[in-house]
Amino acid sequence: MAVAAADMSSEAPPRPGLAERLDRHSGPIMVLPAVIILLAFAIFPLIVSGYLALSRFSLAAGGFTLKYVGLLNFKKLLLGSQQYHFIGTFGTFGAVQWILLAAVTVALAWLLLRYFRSGAVTVLGIIGRLISVGVIMGLTVLALATFAGAGVPGTLVTTTFYVVVGVTVQFLLGLGLALICAQPIRGRSFFRVVFFIPLMVTPVGIAYAFRMLADMQKGPFAPLVRLFGFDEWSWATEAWSARLMVLVGDTWQWTPFMFIVLLAAIENQPRDQVEAARLDGAGGIQIFRDITWPSVAPIAATVVLIRLIEAFKIIDLPNVLTGGGPGLATESMTLHSFISWRTQDLGSSAAVGYMLLFVSTVVCVSFFNFVVRPTRRFQA
Amino acid sequence: MRTSILLAGISAVCLLAGSATAQDQFAGVTVNVMTQTGAIQEPLQRRAPEFEKLTGAKINVIAVPFSDLYQKVLTDWASGTNSVDAAVFAPQWMVDYISGEYLEDLTPRVDADADIQQDDVGAFFRDFSEKYNGKTYMITLDGDFHMMYYRKDVLEEAGLQPPKTWDEYLEVAKAVHGKDMNGDGAPDFGSCIAKKRNAQSYWFVTDVVGSMTQSKGTSQGAFFNTADMTPLVDNEAFRKALDFLSESTQYGPEDELNLDVSDTRPLFASGRCALNLDWGDVGTISIDKANSKVIGKWGAAIMPGSKEVLNWESGALEACTPEICPHAVDGVNHAPFAAFGGWGGGINAAADPKVKDAAYAFFSYMTQPAQSNADVVVGGTGFNPYRMSQLSYSDLWKNAGMSEEEAQVYLGAINASMSSPNMILDLRIPQNQKYQQVVLDEAISRYLAGEIDKDATVKAVEDGWNELNEEIGSDEQLEVYKATIGAS
Numbered sequence: 001m002a003v004a005a006a007d008m009s010s011e012a013p014p015r016p017g018l019a020e021r022l023d024r025h026s027g028p029i030m031v032l033p034a035v036i037i038l039l040a041f042a043i044f045p046l047i048v049s050g051y052l053a054l055s056r057f058s059l060a061a062g063g064f065t066l067k068y069v070g071l072l073n074f075k076k077l078l079l080g081s082q083q084y085h086f087i088g089t090f091g092t093f094g095a096v097q098w099i100l101l102a103a104v105t106v107a108l109a110w111l112l113l114r115y116f117r118s119g120a121v122t123v124l125g126i127i128g129r130l131i132s133v134g135v136i137m138g139l140t141v142l143a144l145a146t147f148a149g150a151g152v153p154g155t156l157v158t159t160t161f162y163v164v165v166g167v168t169v170q171f172l173l174g175l176g177l178a179l180i181c182a183q184p185i186r187g188r189s190f191f192r193v194v195f196f197i198p199l200m201v202t203p204v205g206i207a208y209a210f211r212m213l214a215d216m217q218k219g220p221f222a223p224l225v226r227l228f229g230f231d232e233w234s235w236a237t238e239a240w241s242a243r244l245m246v247l248v249g250d251t252w253q254w255t256p257f258m259f260i261v262l263l264a265a266i267e268n269q270p271r272d273q274v275e276a277a278r279l280d281g282a283g284g285i286q287i288f289r290d291i292t293w294p295s296v297a298p299i300a301a302t303v304v305l306i307r308l309i310e311a312f313k314i315i316d317l318p319n320v321l322t323g324g325g326p327g328l329a330t331e332s333m334t335l336h337s338f339i340s341w342r343t344q345d346l347g348s349s350a351a352v353g354y355m356l357l358f359v360s361t362v363v364c365v366s367f368f369n370f371v372v373r374p375t376r377r378f379q380a
Numbered sequence: 381m382r383t384s385i386l387l388a389g390i391s392a393v394c395l396l397a398g399s400a401t402a403q404d405q406f407a408g409v410t411v412n413v414m415t416q417t418g419a420i421q422e423p424l425q426r427r428a429p430e431f432e433k434l435t436g437a438k439i440n441v442i443a444v445p446f447s448d449l450y451q452k453v454l455t456d457w458a459s460g461t462n463s464v465d466a467a468v469f470a471p472q473w474m475v476d477y478i479s480g481e482y483l484e485d486l487t488p489r490v491d492a493d494a495d496i497q498q499d500d501v502g503a504f505f506r507d508f509s510e511k512y513n514g515k516t517y518m519i520t521l522d523g524d525f526h527m528m529y530y531r532k533d534v535l536e537e538a539g540l541q542p543p544k545t546w547d548e549y550l551e552v553a554k555a556v557h558g559k560d561m562n563g564d565g566a567p568d569f570g571s572c573i574a575k576k577r578n579a580q581s582y583w584f585v586t587d588v589v590g591s592m593t594q595s596k597g598t599s600q601g602a603f604f605n606t607a608d609m610t611p612l613v614d615n616e617a618f619r620k621a622l623d624f625l626s627e628s629t630q631y632g633p634e635d636e637l638n639l640d641v642s643d644t645r646p647l648f649a650s651g652r653c654a655l656n657l658d659w660g661d662v663g664t665i666s667i668d669k670a671n672s673k674v675i676g677k678w679g680a681a682i683m684p685g686s687k688e689v690l691n692w693e694s695g696a697l698e699a700c701t702p703e704i705c706p707h708a709v710d711g712v713n714h715a716p717f718a719a720f721g722g723w724g725g726g727i728n729a730a731a732d733p734k735v736k737d738a739a740y741a742f743f744s745y746m747t748q749p750a751q752s753n754a755d756v757v758v759g760g761t762g763f764n765p766y767r768m769s770q771l772s773y774s775d776l777w778k779n780a781g782m783s784e785e786e787a788q789v790y791l792g793a794i795n796a797s798m799s800s801p802n803m804i805l806d807l808r809i810p811q812n813q814k815y816q817q818v819v820l821d822e823a824i825s826r827y828l829a830g831e832i833d834k835d836a837t838v839k840a841v842e843d844g845w846n847e848l849n850e851e852i853g854s855d856e857q858l859e860v861y862k863a864t865i866g867a868s
Contacts, residue, residue: 059454059458059476059479059480060480061479061480061481062480062481063458063459063460063480064458064459064480081843081844081847085822089831152826152831152832215635216633216634216635217633217635217647217652226566231566231567231634232634233634234633234634234635234637234638235635236635236637236638237634237635237636237637237638237829239829239831319578322577322638323447323576323577323578323579323638324577324578325576325577325578325637325638325825325829326577326637326638326825326828326829326830326831327577327825327826327827327828327829327830327831327832328822328825328826328831329829329831339578339818341451342447342448342450342451343451343813343814343817343818344451344454344811344813344814345814
């Protein structure tokens, strides 16, 4: 056996022909043009906006100038005159804030500990986890400090609020509707179409529709609001109600996305297992916990990840519904960037864009590593 | 109205008959004109086909929201894209467009154009809104002054007079707030003022502050100390103005903080507001038979004023005396604010010469009395009177449905504002949009939302304006500021 192997290795392997080589690499070759185009379109704006983030734009005769200012635009956002706008104004920590902070700290410490005990520790893994934990901890502290007492959240915290609360509510609603529509109920197809409609409407259209619906003077619900004695109150003048109205619009638009993907996943769960479980007398909750959820979890995690990426970019609803107001209450990071751009402050606009890129990347990569991948392993 | 249409028709026929080649003058030429969505867009869009029939030029009106207009035009011209050949915008932005050399000098064209009857254009618009450094860069299409509107019947029923001061404004608003003013059984509002962020609300704070900071004439200025460019913000006048905005919100619609002028105008016309601050549009909207419920029930007046004015040295308010308030009427210092200065048309200097000619011809056509007279009496156009011939009662207004009594108060308020020696000129220093539409607008919005208190608001505006002064250059800004208000 060893002799035969030695004999074979001494012979020069036949040189593959061009057709064979092309055939062997056909996959990458076919994909390459698309990759180059995508990279060009993705990387070029990234480089230009990176340069803008380090510059100050000003008008000049016949055109404009860009003066290099280093990290000044980032400093302005994080520590300078725009700190109240981007990060917010801090309030005083109360008992609730301390308890929540302790809970998040314990949860993150437990995740880190579990990783170190897993026996698969790598340098990259440690760095990645430390960045994730740092950003999540930072966002938690900011959210708690700016929502506390006399604090006022900035666009970073407001965006995080939209992302965390919005995506959670949309996922739960989408899953609930999908579970209902997966049942053999009458008019199932009709409901599927109806629930899917909001996703097909352009976001700015939804924003204007919601603005009309939520109009306290002339909107269709105005008589109802008056009937219940709320005629001297408006959602648009209070920070929390304005934020919630933006969330309602966002949820109305994006729940169908969750719904349609989760419905497909539920309908693809192993029918034989479900039927066998029913024959064995398992209840609905048991079937969901032991069969449905393990089956749909990888898809659920993926769809939440896609939605997370999208949710960070929210702009249409706050822009149309409230213009970012009252005060700064509903202004998202994308709207912050857009408003800076609109006022010639291209450096700050790009800096906000880069901060958004950093935060959304860390959150989404963390979610992928800590949630999506484990669910895939779980399924395998 | 009929007369205006008839005149427009005759004018069009004369143009067609008089010049057989006029129809082909701009054949094949397309002019892209950018302006704001809604009012202002409407008359341009409506008259574009008429103009095309007359000259062959196709006018392509591109409309964007007001808050995007400044930057869209600027980006297009500064980046060299030049897809916008001309724009209808706020005269105060002109300074930024001129500093970049993007705006065409229209002086020779205007001087040679007898059809636009420049002598008939109000002196303020002709000499201030259209010009910069003695050159004409814009063609006025609209006249803009802030005014106060009131419900004559509601005030009479309550035994009240139209307010002359801001304190009286609040008293009247408080007294009538919650009464049913349009007979629908629902309580209505004492005051309606647009207060939405990122909209057109930020001008209204200047109405109140200005009547206390400027008392010695236009050249005194209302925004900065002309000695050193210190913002006139950290003082009792600005704080009192903040109090006014805050208290007036109590007598307004529940969602007033989310209302722009496009929302408050229909509210007044539908009879839901006793008092309202706005541009001239409300007058023409209120006589619209199809939509107005206040025909014959409304009045207009010059903006309220103050019996106390600011001592610039001490930062305190002092009672008016003939010495410190030389222009006061019955002891009340009025400082009518020429907010915005009237929409006007400007042309991209980098446009093709033939396109520039066509763009100018279009703006000339729009401002000629035959068209302008018909447009300024219609509420939906967004155009308000700016020609002297439009500022007195005539068939023009009679045919539009305005009674002589209404015209007296409406046109009287515009005339009084325009002729006031203490008129506040809009801020026209470089990057004025950042000073007002960003720093001021954001701080006022945060204050009204309860995010920050009065002192923090004062600090936010003062710091923001000082930071801009430092960035752009305090001395340069001061020089321009003094030049624009005529200060020595």
